[in-house]
Amino acid sequence: MIDIALKDFRAKKGRAAMCIVGVMACVLLIGTVNLVLYEMESGLEGDLGTVHGKLYFEKNGTGFPPSGSIISENLGNEVMNRSEVNPDKSTKALFMPIQNDNFSGYTMIVGLTPGREETFIENVKNVTVEGKGSLVGESDNSVIIGSQVAENFNATVGSTITVSNHKYKVIGIIKQIGTGWPLTIDNSIVMQLSHAQSVMEMPNLISTVIIVPQESIDVAEIDLQNAYPSYSIYSQNDTRKTLEDNLSQIKIFFNMISAFIFAVSVILIMIVMMMSVKEKTKEIGTMRAIGTRKRSILALIIYESLILSLIGGIIGIILMSPTYNMLGLLMGAKEVNFLSFYIPTPILIQILMIVFIIGTFSGLLPAYIATRISPIHALRYE
Amino acid sequence: MKDLVKGQELWKTYKLDSTEVHALRGLNITVDEGEFVSIMGPSGSGKSTLLNMIGGLDTPTKGKLYIGGKETSSMKDKELTKMRAKDIGFIFQTFNLLPALSVLDNVEFPMRNLTNGEKLDKSSRIQRAEECVDIVGLTPRIKYLPAKLSGGERQRVAIARALVNNPKFILADEPTGNLDSEATANIINLLHEVNDQGTTVIMVTHDLDTAKDTKVMKIRDGVIES
Known part of the structure; x- marks a missing residue:
């Protein structure tokens, strides 16, 4: 079904592009925010050294x-x-x-x-x-x-x-x-x-x-x-606590922004996938009529959503490093190499998990709705 | 000859608000293996309801329907889906091809629906799909998307798709309803060729010409008249 999902998404480029841009923006924003937090945490270790x-x-x-x-x-x-x-x-x-x-x-x-x-x-x-x-x-x-x-x-x-x-x-x-x-x-x-x-x-x-x-x-x-x-x-422990307290407030703020961006992304892709399911009502009805199982329909929609998320996620990850460098430049960093690709492994893993979750979550409801489509009604659908 | 489809006292009742509407009223039908049956009747006579039942898309409210000897009203959705994949080939008036898939992929698609044990590997599926595309004379267009084909060609793809799993019978719902006379003649000829090869064909049509040389069953007010 992955090949069918790929062909399907190639046939609907506009819709696919909308999803990809949505995920890309989400990954870029969440990734950059997390990268900034990660660097701040690392940097504060320097301050901890003074005590x-x-x-x-x-x-x-x-x-x-x-x-x-x-x-x-x-x-x-x-x-x-x-x-x-x-x-x-x-x-x-x-x-x-x-x-x-x-x-x-x-x-x-x-x-x-x-x-x-x-x-x-x-x-x-x-x-x-x-x-x-x-x-x-x-x-x-x-x-x-x-x-x-x-x-x-x-x-x-x-x-x-x-x-x-x-x-x-x-x-x-x-x-x-x-x-x-x-x-x-x-x-x-x-x-x-x-x-x-x-x-x-x-x-x-x-x-x-x-x-x-x-x-x-x-x-x-x-x-x-x-x-x-x-x-x-x-003592150092007190300092760590103070720094972490300060950082935790920033973290809460950034995490709230991340959660908001994440939710918007999931909803955006979910809406696009719902539109896609609605558009494909007749196709899904045909598939069901000719013997396609519900779980195959479910897989088809989730694969499509995952593929779109993955493409958007990869583009977002590629753009994350230059965006972070640009932000660093604005925040006062001295040595910025825009050609460098620096994303710490924990951040990369976190982002890939977010991409996976966006892809799965946003596809679940539309996929479920797709499996509930009655082939009799779908075949009459125009 | 063996009964392929046998319906006894089939009733289908829908509820519209508080009113009961009977689409089928104790209909009896028998289709033998190898037959080419045309079901004719005016709009609202129950043709589509009957076709949906025979196709395993719907079940009777009352009565018994046997497809290939199996009673369908007790079948679960999974079993009906399996039966549709293996035993029935569908041809629709509006072709219903998957627009993102090429002719070959459309024809190959139903073979993916077969369950383990019956499912072929990819190369065998492609080979079988190519054979079916060849049967309907569309090999030169095998890589085309449906949007690039004429109505007649699309219906030929639909016929190839219906044939690909060697079904027990083909259900054609007004297969020439959207075609011009030349394409209609070609499609009917093709269905006769398929029938001559031993595949049972059950076709719903409004057109007496297309029903020529077939066993005609007239349906009116939910019962078979003749």
């Missing part, structure tokens, strides 16, 4: 990045001197987001104790710094910047950028983390803590203490929390 093996001591309920937390530097010093804290690797830090009129998105000023830059950026997957990775021995106006900042300011190592009316010399650029989606570290301008406090007019104030524990991170977290019950000891 891996570390604790963030901050004002209660702040989260990550801790830009909303303000604590006194004295308290920070007290924390730094505790036995659970490795003073040689931990650092006080000030996080402060700033807006820039020249580009959209935010830039994060990160003030750190010179020599402790790695505490902020270490453990991040594949992190490399072009130029210098440390502020030790550098002047107050020296900064290490993230890749997104470098792009926004069109900066290179050695160039000068102006932030909040201050000129800074770029001594290092942290190479892009993740897969093209801007992350905290990509948007950071790392400078000396004392200078950050000065330009942000926050003397003796910090956002957090980034703690590298002396021994067990879990023990340190519990001990510090017990010692400072009105403050948060933020």
Whole structure:
């Protein structure tokens, strides 16, 4: 019956084209949305790296990045001197987001104790710094910047950028983390803590203490929390939860869009297939009259719907990668190769399942209706 | 000769709102193997109802109908479908070819409906379909779609399709109703040739000329008159 379904759909090109375009649009939209989510999840692993093996001591309920937390530097010093804290690797830090009129998105000023830059950026997957990775021995106006900042300011190592009316010399650029989606570290301008406090007019104030524990991170977290019950000891697990909470809202939104697109697709193809069954009433009646079984009629309609879905799905999958790249370009990705065909296997499997489900579901009702056609009435149908 | 179709006291009653309409009123019919029977009668006389019953598309409200010795009113839909596929060849007034399929594919199609054990492999099916297309003289048009054929040619394809499973009998419902006189003569000749080869033909027609040299059964008000 597959060959009959193919011949049938070739004979009704207009109807077939409508179905194919419908499925293609569905796959393209759902696929691209899922690809974006997948990449965001992968990219956020980069952010998770900034807190891996570390604790963030901050004002209660702040989260990550801790830009909303303000604590006194004295308290920070007290924390730094505790036995659970490795003073040689931990650092006080000030996080402060700033807006820039020249580009959209935010830039994060990160003030750190010179020599402790790695505490902020270490453990991040594949992190490399072009130029210098440390502020030790550098002047107050020296900064290490993230890749997104470098792009926004069109900066290179050695160039000068102006932030909040201050000129800074770029001594290092942290190479892009993740897969093209801007992350905290990509948007950071790392400078000396004392200078950050000065330009942000926050003397003796910090956002957090980034703690590298002396021994067990879990023990340190519990001990510090017990010692400072009105403050948060933020760990990688908390960060993951925050990031996942944020992502889950985006996921819910995108999944609702996907579900809507899916439903529209199924209904569209179902309507077209219903029209097809209606048009073919006489043919189906003839087939039934000459001895075609109901299950063969059922198979014929479902095959037709599956073939159309599959063709639309394949075209959608082919167009998914360039569409995603285009979206990435609009969202600020730097390196986009429109000729690349990048679809992770889980997404591909998911899309193929969607195509299969669309094909089957949209064909089921029309196929069932087709099997209910009485040959006597169908033969009289004009 | 053996009875191929035997109807005893056949009634068919339809309900239209609260009114009962009797399409057949205790009709008796017998068609022997090898016969060429023409069923004639005015519109609304019950010809189509009778044809649908003989074709296994409908069952009597009352009475018994035997096709090839089997009583059909107790048959399930599956069995009736199987009987239609194997034992009956249908020819319709409006040809009813599948428009997306070529002449060859249309003729081959009924062989797909045979059940396991009777079903031929694809190459044998194609070979048999080619034979039937040849019988009706359409080999040069074997790859044409129905839309490219004349009415007479389409009906010849329908005859080939009806013959392809070597049915016990052919049911032709006004097979020349949409054809000109030349095509009508050709189709009737072809049906006679088929009948001469031993296949029983039961034809519904309005036209006395086409019923020439056949056993005529006149039906009126749901009963056979003669």
